[in-house]
Amino acid sequence: MRLWKQKTLSMKTPPKLNDILTAHERIKSYIHRTPVMTCATLDRMTGASLFFKCENFQKGGAFKARGAFNAVFSLSNEEASSGVITHSSGNHAGALAIAAQVRKIPAYIVMPSTAPAVKKAAVEGYGGKITFCEPTLTARIETTQLLIAETNALLIHPYDDYRIIAGAATAALELLEDIPGLDYIFAPVGGGGLVSGTALIAHYMNPHIKIVGCEPQNANDAYRSFKEDRLVPIENPKTIADGLRTMLSDKTFGIIKKYVDDIITVTEEEIITALRTVWERVKIIIEPSSAVAVAPILYGKFSAPGKRIGIILSGGNVDLKNLPF
């Protein structure tokens, strides 16, 4: 993982309030201010008041655009001149391609050859330059290093980067501006960028709000790390929540252990049922990773009645040809 340490610029400490407010100013003309939706049926089912922050409607279909725009637009002209690079087969790849396209710099995306055609098409649609590699960590890192040597592009890690975390925090910032008096915010945990940004901004704006990270039982590195107070790695977890197969990093874990109140895990069955329930009742397309943050409230893993709960729906990119129901 040493690779990711190279060329990390600028923000050396976790984002402060002002860093997040600055990030929001920087990106707000490029991203959507996504709506907050409610659903009377789900409120009735849970006894709570649920407020869904709809990042599934965000540019590129996920909250990742926030971090990508913040990172790309905080680069100096010199830093940006050779473009940016990342390795990802997921939403960060598409988001980085979008942000780079707007800044008119190249985005190099290293993607495993096994990535779904739909993700490849999305990145290419945004003008990203894809290099395929074998689907192993070693191949990814080597391919990325070769490409950096060749292009001098700047590496933008999907979450182990405070600029990315500050960008991700702006989703909860908008939620807090729009919905007063929240008791809780639930967010899914993959690499931890979203939940750590969420926890930071809630801490700055209203420290009474409790932050709950939600994770698949099958990819419970954050849960274990949180409980054992050490970064517990996980390898190739099998979960339908494809956005949450990554593991925490030093930076995200550092924030999570300080500012997140609890981490709850859910089963694959709970994820799938929550996914269907949101589709059927809220009438919006969310991806399985987002359903992970809804499932604990629906299935009694959290005492919801009477609470005002914000839920960050992280994204809506799904392959409709490969649904679990």
Add this chain to the structure above:
Amino acid sequence: MRLWKQKTLSMKTPPKLNDILTAHERIKSYIHRTPVMTCATLDRMTGASLFFKCENFQKGGAFKARGAFNAVFSLSNEEASSGVITHSSGNHAGALAIAAQVRKIPAYIVMPSTAPAVKKAAVEGYGGKITFCEPTLTARIETTQLLIAETNALLIHPYDDYRIIAGAATAALELLEDIPGLDYIFAPVGGGGLVSGTALIAHYMNPHIKIVGCEPQNANDAYRSFKEDRLVPIENPKTIADGLRTMLSDKTFGIIKKYVDDIITVTEEEIITALRTVWERVKIIIEPSSAVAVAPILYGKFSAPGKRIGIILSGGNVDLKNLPF
């Protein structure tokens, strides 16, 4: 069809502007003011500016709540005292049950025994009293007549009723309030309640706006009626757009031939592809009937570039276990 003529009350002529404004005042505290969504990707694909009026987010998951609330809440106490009745296996049944529940009167729903379990559960969830009958028109009418004789409930037709049409018109009223300068409004055509209400309010508020009804080729009674200038019946049409299997009535056809500018038909394949495109790109769940109003714009049956087009997405009730992709 004589049955539907019984006990038709109050509104004897097509809704005037004031009738629609009054309907909106009457229902607005009971229904959702649904959002108007846009999608940069679909705009890019079509060259148009598309504005989606999201009645899939309406109470009960369809625009039908508007007509049902208007009809139920325009009854005198005496008229309402024995409850309301309709025969429908679709969104009107659920909407009538919701409105009756709020007014605290019984809603009797005659439903074919073949209706999907999900629709039955929805009506029951809203407190509707279901009576099943054989899936034939004769059985429906006989069962309904027997039930009326027994209960003295008031029949509320799903669309051949000016109160229902005035209620349906309020969706376009809100769209016109929210989005200035539309060139066109597209709406699906089943029984014609939605498109005739839409055409009336557009005519009153801005007669330059052109109204296009959209219909499955396999259920093209409105298209044929419009072209031949006579009410052409259709029997048991086969289309995935389950909300559009009904046929025009005297009242809706009377309005359509006067105020609708064109009717365009689309194939089943176009409906399914449009459905998938909206789910994937706009990230919202719409039902096949709604996709019918999007398909002509996506598949070159209408010259869209440069136009500002409102599209009424009529509903979002789908059976996720029975998807066409």
